[in-house]
Amino acid sequence: MAAGEGYAFFSTPIGECGIAWRGDAIVGVQLPGATQAQGRARMAGRFAHLHEATPPAWVADAMRRIAALLEGEADDLRDLPLDMSAVPEFNRRVYEISRGIAPGRTLTYGDIALQLGDKGLARAVGQALGHNPFAPVVPCHRILGAGNSGTGFSAAGGVATKLKMLEIERAQLGGEPGLFD
Template structure:
């Protein structure tokens, strides 16, 4: 039995992918244009991995990702991620992103300040664009200044980012809305900075 594998799984936004080595996640992927394209990308990224049924620890992560994309509040800071080959700067960025709760956002500049690199907002964006663990490391929760979406490297680009933020009922701006204070709309509080 091989310890390295990858699999697709269905979510509310389409087929996502996950790859593992034992009980450690080595990659994740948002939906592509087709399942065939998603599998091909996983195979290219991880040539020594085989398509397989996820082991129990990985299946648990898959179930949590499905729940998150279905609107449940899930955090993934406890998930074992293969960070060995991740540059130190990127690792710091991913650690900050992992701590952003569903429904909340930070800006690239705020992430840069939190890692002790004020002025490195552009580098933060580049690190998030190379995120090998999207959804698990929630790069979609990081926005450009003034509530602009910034980029998103997944298939569907910014539309996918906005879809994920919408599922999480995230505010993309600190500006007040007509519905502030009305918990029925899921926007009862302004984003925490």
């Protein structure tokens, strides 16, 4: 294993998350698994070329910030460096738009499709978000189905986890009161 790469786990209000890094960029972030053992096995499988390691200071700070976000702190995490070299170009575009959604705000798959230039891309947007290797740094939980429905979330717990994360952020739909007000 080269210096400056590895993965680590950290506690958050929704469970144990994982983060992987190489050099000066994050190569993956993972929301909790159904169990801690499943989450750890998934991380080891996703990053078989890396080993669990003590994170450098900048990764430890990212871990702290992600945990704080999942406690309700309004941090968009946009400045965290992500290595998207293995991510398809379309997905990169979707992730960049997604990263622009502030905590407590939401868009729909169709909104993102329109920003990409074609409302017909809504399903492709959903598929890209289903392969998001950086949740919640790329906040796929802030993207809802048509009519602001809480559909589609591939993390353990599915839509219930998505809604919990939105509840933590006191999510608002446009100028309306929060989802949980």
